[in-house]
Amino acid sequence: MALTSKKVMIAPSAFLAFIDRAHPKHPQSAAFFRYFAQEKYQVFTGLLSIEETYREIYNKISPILARDFIRALILLSNINILYPTEADTKATIKTLMNNKSTGLSFKDAQMAVLCNRHSISQICTFDYLHQLFGLTSFYLPI
Numbered sequence: 001m002a003l004t005s006k007k008v009m010i011a012p013s014a015f016l017a018f019i020d021r022a023h024p025k026h027p028q029s030a031a032f033f034r035y036f037a038q039e040k041y042q043v044f045t046g047l048l049s050i051e052e053t054y055r056e057i058y059n060k061i062s063p064i065l066a067r068d069f070i071r072a073l074i075l076l077s078n079i080n081i082l083y084p085t086e087a088d089t090k091a092t093i094k095t096l097m098n099n100k101s102t103g104l105s106f107k108d109a110q111m112a113v114l115c116n117r118h119s120i121s122q123i124c125t126f127d128y129l130h131q132l133f134g135l136t137s138f139y140l141p142i
Contacts (some may be wrong), residue, residue, distance in 0.1 A: 008036065012053040013025075014126060019128060045073075047081065048086065084114060
């Protein structure tokens with residue numbers, strides 16, 4: 001059996017599905033977070049992911065809930081926030097320039113660069129995952 005890393009990056013789509021109980025992927029997202037806690041995963045997210053999640057909650061659900069999301073993330077959770085350095089930003093730009101895909105956003109490229117720099121091999125997301133740096137989507141084991 002292959003040994004998998006106990007590090008995972010959380011994308012905005014997973015945060016949104018977890019917070020919005022009416023979201024069709026809410027049960028899967030809740031199962032992901034429950035599994036991360038039970039198996040003692042190191043959970044990470046990036047600054048741009050937090051900003052996008054905050055903006056989506058603010059616009060689609062409630063400004064008060066968006067503020068509570070930030071408060072809970074910063075004060076109450078064990079989620080590690082990765083802040084990009086200048087070198088990370090340059091690597092993100094280089095990744096964007098060298099990638100042939102027109103669908104790769106700055107946020108997705110930066111998330112991939114941060115994962116690569118911090119040896120995170122899996123991303124918990126419900127969106128399309130670009131195949132950069134050998135990243136894979138997180139799936140619950142059966």
